[in-house]
Amino acid sequence: MDSGQRQVNMAERQLQKEAIGRELDEIVEVEFSFLHTEAIAAELALLGAEQQRFILQWARRVASTNIQLAFEFASRAHQALKIMDDEMLSAWCLQAMDTYDSSGLHPAMEVIKDLQGFVEVGHLRANAALLEKVSPILGPFVHGLAGRKLSIEEDSIPWTDGEVLYLPDMLARLKSEEDNFQLYKATAVHLWAHTRYGTLNVDPGLLFARYEDQQRALQWFHVLETLRLDAHLQRDLPGLFRQLRLLQERLGDGGWPGWLIQEAGELQALYSTSQDSLKLLQHLYASPPPALPCYAGELDLLKSWEARELRLQRDKARFRDALRVMADELWGDAPQEPPLEFSLQEKAQHDPDELPELELIVADQVMPIPEHVKQLITSIQLDLTEIPEDYLVPAGEGEYDPSLLEDEALDPDDVWGGVYHEEGAFFYDEWDFGRQHYRKNWCVLRELDSQPGDAGFYAQTREKYRGLIHSLHRSFEVLRGEDRILRRQPDGEDIDIDAFVEALADMQSGLEMSDRVFTRMHKDERNIAVLFMVDMSGSTKGWINEAEREALVLLVESLQILGDRYAIYGFSGWARKRCEVYRIKTFEEPLDDSVKANISAIEPKDYTRMGAPIRHFTRMLEEVEARTKLLITLSDGKPDDYDHYYRGEYGIEDTRQALFEARVAGVHPYCITIDKEGAEYLPHMYGRANYVVLDDVAKLPLKVSDIYRKITS
Numbered sequence: 001m002d003s004g005q006r007q008v009n010m011a012e013r014q015l016q017k018e019a020i021g022r023e024l025d026e027i028v029e030v031e032f033s034f035l036h037t038e039a040i041a042a043e044l045a046l047l048g049a050e051q052q053r054f055i056l057q058w059a060r061r062v063a064s065t066n067i068q069l070a071f072e073f074a075s076r077a078h079q080a081l082k083i084m085d086d087e088m089l090s091a092w093c094l095q096a097m098d099t100y101d102s103s104g105l106h107p108a109m110e111v112i113k114d115l116q117g118f119v120e121v122g123h124l125r126a127n128a129a130l131l132e133k134v135s136p137i138l139g140p141f142v143h144g145l146a147g148r149k150l151s152i153e154e155d156s157i158p159w160t161d162g163e164v165l166y167l168p169d170m171l172a173r174l175k176s177e178e179d180n181f182q183l184y185k186a187t188a189v190h191l192w193a194h195t196r197y198g199t200l201n202v203d204p205g206l207l208f209a210r211y212e213d214q215q216r217a218l219q220w221f222h223v224l225e226t227l228r229l230d231a232h233l234q235r236d237l238p239g240l241f242r243q244l245r246l247l248q249e250r251l252g253d254g255g256w257p258g259w260l261i262q263e264a265g266e267l268q269a270l271y272s273t274s275q276d277s278l279k280l281l282q283h284l285y286a287s288p289p290p291a292l293p294c295y296a297g298e299l300d301l302l303k304s305w306e307a308r309e310l311r312l313q314r315d316k317a318r319f320r321d322a323l324r325v326m327a328d329e330l331w332g333d334a335p336q337e338p339p340l341e342f343s344l345q346e347k348a349q350h351d352p353d354e355l356p357e358l359e360l361i362v363a364d365q366v367m368p369i370p371e372h373v374k375q376l377i378t379s380i381q382l383d384l385t386e387i388p389e390d391y392l393v394p395a396g397e398g399e400y401d402p403s404l405l406e407d408e409a410l411d412p413d414d415v416w417g418g419v420y421h422e423e424g425a426f427f428y429d430e431w432d433f434g435r436q437h438y439r440k441n442w443c444v445l446r447e448l449d450s451q452p453g454d455a456g457f458y459a460q461t462r463e464k465y466r467g468l469i470h471s472l473h474r475s476f477e478v479l480r481g482e483d484r485i486l487r488r489q490p491d492g493e494d495i496d497i498d499a500f501v502e503a504l505a506d507m508q509s510g511l512e513m514s515d516r517v518f519t520r521m522h523k524d525e526r527n528i529a530v531l532f533m534v535d536m537s538g539s540t541k542g543w544i545n546e547a548e549r550e551a552l553v554l555l556v557e558s559l560q561i562l563g564d565r566y567a568i569y570g571f572s573g574w575a576r577k578r579c580e581v582y583r584i585k586t587f588e589e590p591l592d593d594s595v596k597a598n599i600s601a602i603e604p605k606d607y608t609r610m611g612a613p614i615r616h617f618t619r620m621l622e623e624v625e626a627r628t629k630l631l632i633t634l635s636d637g638k639p640d641d642y643d644h645y646y647r648g649e650y651g652i653e654d655t656r657q658a659l660f661e662a663r664v665a666g667v668h669p670y671c672i673t674i675d676k677e678g679a680e681y682l683p684h685m686y687g688r689a690n691y692v693v694l695d696d697v698a699k700l701p702l703k704v705s706d707i708y709r710k711i712t713s
Contacts, residue, residue, distance in 0.1 A: 016052075017045040023056055027063045028071045035071050043078040051081060058093050064434025065097045066105060072112045083119055092118050094437055101439050128172035129180035132440070135167075137181075138188050145189075146355065147196045148379050152188070158297035160191040161307035162200045162383075173294065174250060186244050186295035189237070193229040194299075195382055198274050200308060204301035207278065211285060219289040222299040224277035226292060227256065228267040235270070244295055251294045260290060312383055319376045319387075320395035326367065327394050342392040344377075355381050428612045430576065433653035443612035445579040450570070452594065453601025461553040472558045492518030529565045529587065529626035531617050535635035536570040536582065537608040544636050544674065545604055551634065552584075552599050556591055565626065568598075571613040572605035575642045579612040580605075587624060607641040609651070614658035614669070621667045631662055633671045638681055656685045672707060 021041035028035050044052050055077045063070035073093060080089055092111070095118070100108035111118065135152050142150050142165065155166035165188055171180045194200055202221070211217035234241040248255060263284065267276055323342055346356040358377060360367040369377070380387055426445045429438035462469060488499045500517045507513040532555070534548055552568060559566050570582035584598040585591070614631070621629045639651030646654075659669045671682060671691040682691040692707060 061435045128170045199225045200304040231268040317400040323394040428615045431654045431657035444577045445612045450598040452597035457600035458596040488516040489518045489520045492520030494519045527627040529624040530630040532568045534570045536572040541604040573609045574606045609641040610639045611654040611658040618662040629667045631669045
């Protein structure tokens with residue numbers, strides 16, 4: 001290369017450096033941050049154009065979270081590209097931003113500064129299964145297994161206390177994400193088996209008192225129980241058991257030694273219990289215990305026993321109090337002499353592999369058992385194998401501390417205090433359009449009960465619009481499902497002449513005559529579930545709020561004709577940690593006086609942070625069995641909140657992403673608004689055919705029922 005060409009390249013590089021420097025200055029706001037970007041710009045100028053764009057793009061995305069964090073990223077980006085591919089570098093930035101959200105600037109800086117440490121973990125994460133991704137799948141799967149409902153939480157090691165399955169945040173022992181997911185699943189199943197087959201019903205005090213080396217005794221007990229649980233799983237869940245064996249082969253576990261299988265033969269029996277493991281432990285204790293298989297998890301009998309004792313105390317109180325309520329419903333306050341005696345008997349023909357299903361008997365009558373009482377019975381059976389006689393005595397009035405009978409009530413007004421967010425709150429991600437990624441568990445949402453209002457408003461609205469309601473009733477009756485004729489049926493009320501003639505012609509030509517020669521009347525059944533989310537932000541104060549309530553009165557009067565399942569919830573909030581939805585009517589509730597009072601009580605509250613409520617209502621609709629699921633928003637304007645950053649583009653993009661998630665989940669969103677500027681942003685959020693803007697608030701009550709009829713037809 002001659003000196004002239006070299007000078008041209010140097011001039012181009014200088015121009016690149018200056019252009020990169022200007023963009024970096026804008027990204028980190030040097031006028032206010034006083035950061036110096038010259039050295040970073042010089043390093044980036046040495047890269048190719050594609051790499052430059054990639055780094056500057058990520059610097060801008062990180063800056064949407066924190067400018068100082070973006071500056072530290074940019075200063076290390078040239079070095080990072082030498083040891084990371086683009087995918088890993090992106091994950092590095094995202095983890096730093098997630099850490100900033102959860103722990104603050106200093107820990108996030110540590111993520112950015114520890115390049116080598118992230119690379120080492122990053123290689124593991126590349127094929128790992130992550131708990132945050134698998135728990136939405138594992139949770140429903142575990143709930144579908146027999147026994148007590150168990151929740152899933154994170155811990156450094158897998159174990160269970162009988163109520164919670166604790167799993168690590170990441171599993172990366174196998175070569176693919178799918179295989180590591182299967183290892184998560186196998187571990188969760190084996191921990192569930194601890195609760196289902198009685199492993200946790202052993203008093204650790206009695207176990208440890210017999211042996212000098214308590215750790216060896218616990219290890220042997222864990223080995224023997226794993227053997228016993230394997231036998232139960234092989235019988236009850238053979239497909240899953242085959243998966244356990246396949247995982248062992250892939251990890252080279254090698255299985256159990258032959259001598260142990262021979263010694264532990266009695267643990268393979270159908271009715272083997274943890275007591276059989278304790279007996280065999282005495283014989284094997286002197287030998288070193290073999291290694292556990294990959295799916296076995298850990299066993300903490302001390303913590304499990306403490307949780308069991310607390311659970312038994314709570315379950316006994318709640319079960320006996322439930323019997324008291326049932327007795328009061330049967331006989332009222334009249335004293336019974338002798339006192340009522342409840343008993344339980346096993347239903348005939350139950351599956352021997354399952355917990356026996358019980359019938360509740362009182363005064364020689366079989367009583368229907370409410371679902372929550374069935375759950376209590378199951379929980380007690382798992383801990384004690386049977387229901388003791390003293391549990392079957394109804395509790396006296398005020399016999400138990402109320403804290404045992406109900407979940408701890410939290411003060412919704414104390415949103416910033418204590419462990420409010422960890423107890424009973426819902427956590428939702430929020431889409432940050434600046435970083436083009438979710439903020440993890442960013443919004444805290446709570447369901448609150450509505451305070452009943454003046455039920456007279458409902459009656460007044462019905463009177464005010466009685467002519468319109470009568471007209472709506474007639475038009476909605478048409479939608480209920482008309483009878484139609486199904487032809488070519490194998491049985492029915494009449495002959496299908498056309499089908500009969502064809503069948504007769506077939507027979508005369510030597511073919512077999514069809515038996516589908518009848519007609520049958522069939523009524524098309526509607527299978528629709530709709531949830532109305534009502535804007536209760538402060539901007540609805542006055543006529544808008546009254547119009548919303550009137551619209552709901554007209555709507556529910558019409559829906560009673562259709563028989564569609566519907567729910568009504570209000571939403572409002574104050575910043576990301578106080579997103580609130582208000583129960584006005586659940587899917588299960590009938591339209592009674594309390595619901596009418598709740599509709600009357602809808603009133604303006606705070607702001608309009610829409611993303612978290614939409615995600616919450618989508619989750620609700622996912623749990624409803626229906627062919628068509630609708631989420632209809634009644635609102636007076638665009639997303640807004642006390643947080644200044646949520647206003648404008650951020651809030652619109654988060655809402656748009658939440659609506660996209662709803663559509664992916666099979667939920668059809670629709671918006672009815674009176675915001676005259678709605679046409680500017682609603683097509684971007686809802687799509688051009690999924691919203692309507694009313695130009696007059698007075699038209700809202702008149703239009704809502706008509707719009708509902710159109711979108712459900």
